[in-house]
Amino acid sequence: QSALTQPPSVSGSPGQSVTISCTGSTNDIAKYNHVSWYQQPPGTAPKLMIYEVSNRPSGVPDRFSGSKSGNTASLTISGLQAEDEGDYYCTSYTTSNTWVFGGGTKLSVL
Amino acid sequence: QVHLVQSGAEVQKPGASVKVSCKASGYTFTGHYIHWVRQAPGQGLEWMGWTNTNSNTAHYAQNFQDRVTMTRDSSISTAYMQLSRLTSDDTAVYYCARAFGGNAYYYFDYWGQGTLITVSS
Numbered sequence: 174q175s176a177l178t179q180p181p182s183v184s185g186s187p188g189q190s191v192t193i194s195c196t197g198s199t200n201d202i203a204k205y206n207h208v209s210w211y212q213q214p215p216g217t218a219p220k221l222m223i224y225e226v227s228n229r230p231s232g233v234p235d236r237f238s239g240s241k242s243g244n245t246a247s248l249t250i251s252g253l254q255a256e257d258e259g260d261y262y263c264t265s266y267t268t269s270n271t272w273v274f275g276g277g278t279k280l281s282v283l
Numbered sequence: 284q285v286h287l288v289q290s291g292a293e294v295q296k297p298g299a300s301v302k303v304s305c306k307a308s309g310y311t312f313t314g315h316y317i318h319w320v321r322q323a324p325g326q327g328l329e330w331m332g333w334t335n336t337n338s339n340t341a342h343y344a345q346n347f348q349d350r351v352t353m354t355r356d357s358s359i360s361t362a363y364m365q366l367s368r369l370t371s372d373d374t375a376v377y378y379c380a381r382a383f384g385g386n387a388y389y390y391f392d393y394w395g396q397g398t399l400i401t402v403s404s
Contacts, residue, residue: 176327205388207388207389207390209390209391211328211391213328218378218394218395218396218397219320219328219378219380219391219394220394221390221391221392224383224390224392225390230392260327262327262328264328264330264390264391266387266388269345270342270387271330271332271342271344271345272318272330272333273330274320274327274328274329274330275327276327277327277328
């Protein structure tokens, strides 16, 4: 199972919006809505930000939103804040009854 | 509140095995799968496999299939991940993560603090 494809880095200024893409295949993202996104500040465990493509857990700001089209999922962060900096990972359930992660995207707030 | 507390960091020699524990609290242990994910230094997250904590069955990523064993002891709400035939490439932080529900397709809603395993001679 190949890793999902994410851009290595994205950046934006405070207040702007950024979108992180996550491209998979017909065996994962295209087939299931079991796509989630995690934020990982340096040296800490990942934190769930979006689940089932577009749902936000309690406590996650509504600046974070998710979507999917075909085999590509996207995470959009609007109204960027300095605290949003960190690494972001997408993950998807697959037809092999396994999970696969993206390579991660480093978000910098300029 | 849900907590996953993992065992402490270890240093192992190449060729050895390591067993990491993940003690759960704050919820019904057998109602949620436990997944294991690792992260090599400076690298991304890599999914390793899941344990069905109710049936004590497991399913592994192809990369680890021949040398990983995931089990649980429901009497003490603890999941285990054992990795054998270690090499330096196995140096990583190993995380356990709880699935939202009792099926493999549920997302990971709570994570342990991570366990650093260093493989060095």
